[in-house]
Amino acid sequence: MPVPGAVFPGEAGYDAARRVRNARVDRRPAVVARCASTADVLAALSYAREHDLGVAVRGGGANVAGWATCDGGLVLDVGPIKHLRVDPTTRIAEGGPGLTWGEFDAGTAPYGLALPGARNTGVGIAGHTLGGGVGDLSRQFGLTSDNLVYAEVVTADGRVIRVSADESPELFWALRGGGGVGLGVVTSFGFRLNPVRGVVAGALVHPREAVPAALRKARDWLATAPDEASLIAIAWTAPPLPFIPPALQYERGALLIPTWFGDPARADEVLAPLRVDPAPVCDGISPMTYVEYQRLLQSPPDFAEQHVYNRGELLPALTDDVLDGILAHWQASGPNYSVVFGALGGAINRAPAGETAFAHREAQWFIEICAQWYGAAANPVHVETARKGWRDLQAVTLGPYVNLLPDPEAEWTRAAYGRNYDRLVAIKREWDPDNLFRFGVPLHDAPIS
The missing domain is CATH 3.40.462.20 (Vanillyl-alcohol Oxidase; Chain A, domain 3)
Structure with a gap:
């Protein structure tokens, strides 16, 4: 199966495609797949499984540790998935993982609505949300992840599922603050918005x-x-x-x-x-x-x-x-x-x-x-x-x-997740038993391929 938007080493655009925001991170993936839809994500994951490639998922590419890229694996770039639909009546926004905070805020502001988010408008919404998400509205409305009400997720075994408090609730729990461990590819976020007019x-x-x-x-x-x-x-x-x-x-x-x-x-x-x-x-x-x-x-x-x-x-x-x-x-x-x-x-x-x-x-x-x-x-x-x-x-x-968290040693990963660490390891084993998504936060007790 062909890789959507594939860029391979030696091809034009490869160096630009593999870069992340931190110039200190310089890695060389086997292929970068720029995905514009859920179907593209499915095709890219199929290629990765077929060729025994680990997968790094890239949204905005701002993570300081460089989780959005890798050496020798497949970078699944969801940056082109930028849809945003706002329902001002229900105060729900559905956004793609390629959106930056500047794009998201500009789309919700005309309705007098906002979401606690990163202070840097160039940061992507996906990684920020999945890692918990701290913003200046958080003292009023909680973390970004506290305002996540559902997500569309492509799983490691190639299924497309919806997760929420009522649908795959354990995975939903893990995505809100523990998503950096690699549990799937979120192709759409559903957020509860809050009134902020000035x-x-x-x-x-x-x-x-x-x-x-x-x-x-x-x-x-x-x-x-x-x-x-x-x-x-x-x-x-x-x-x-x-x-x-x-x-x-x-x-x-x-x-x-x-x-x-x-x-x-x-x-x-x-x-x-x-x-x-x-x-x-x-x-x-x-x-x-x-x-x-x-x-x-x-x-x-x-x-x-x-x-x-x-x-x-x-x-x-x-x-x-x-x-x-x-x-x-x-x-x-x-x-x-x-x-x-x-x-x-x-x-x-x-x-x-x-x-x-x-x-x-x-x-x-x-x-x-x-x-x-x-x-x-x-x-x-x-x-x-x-x-x-x-x-x-x-x-x-x-x-x-x-x-x-630029330091991958086990003691810091455990300290970051605290009392939730063992539960995250169990969820990782259930949803990604072969460790396909192996380039995020290292869970040192999870399976290593």
Whole structure:
């Protein structure tokens, strides 16, 4: 059976087809199959089984570990599957796995509806959802995966099934937070949408000397803020973004982006504490649409040339000692190292433990340790700086966030899935007994072909 949209080594377009967003990942699959439909996915899987090829599934290709590609196997690229149908009455959106968050948000915004999703509009919806999915709306409406109501899945043995709470419920449980282990190919997602008509948000810029005070203020503010409020904060070397004053571009400092999704009349009251003591040198808070908000932090134009080693850790608290340690490491590190602080809590915490495969619902903070650089891919200076950053958190973290886990060792996979690990292994054995989908999160007790 021919492979749909096949590109083989040596053919025109092969190097472009095999690439993912992280330039540090450089792998050479035996074939890349660009699938535009469920029928194409079935044909590609049939070819893989016939030729004894393991399968890596690619949606947006943004995973930091490079799960969307492989050496010597078949890359099943569902990027061309981009359908989106929105029913504003039922508030259900059905979307293809090739959609990016920018495309998805643009399609739901005209109805005043949105889904908690990635802050980077170039990230695909598929991997983000299957790994749990954290977004700025999550304090109100839960994880992306909490809002998944059904999915169409092509299984390893070539069946097309619908999964939901009532149809193959164990597989549905696993897809919501554990999908990175390779359980099938999702060719359509059905999401419950939420009403979001506007946002009051913007950039608060602080110079290097004010970073500790600004982050303490942000932490204390979030502890009592309503669920309609959220926050992302970054300790970084500021890039030349439009809202960064020229004198602070390429300088160390902090960026706070607080958000208010509630009644606009309350925005000034809720956000006021973050605008004083310390006062930002630049205050860009203003009303905006949700789509405008999602575009505040875009990838650099040359992101495809950037080497990335990023890891996320989920923390139950951000104490003074923990924050001081994170910032001391950041202050001593080079300009290619940054730390992202993301607000959790709210609806994420309230969902019953064990309802989905996402394990660490008690987390209050998401800490992303980031090394991003150009030049040589295997640069130990950058990688080891980042590794020290997350290792220093191991005494206080609940575990890593599976969507940002570049380290495949067994202890980290187990830590990411926590109490759900053994259940995921059992489901993997049932739905993929020959380990056809072997290039995702490694389950070290699952069968290895």
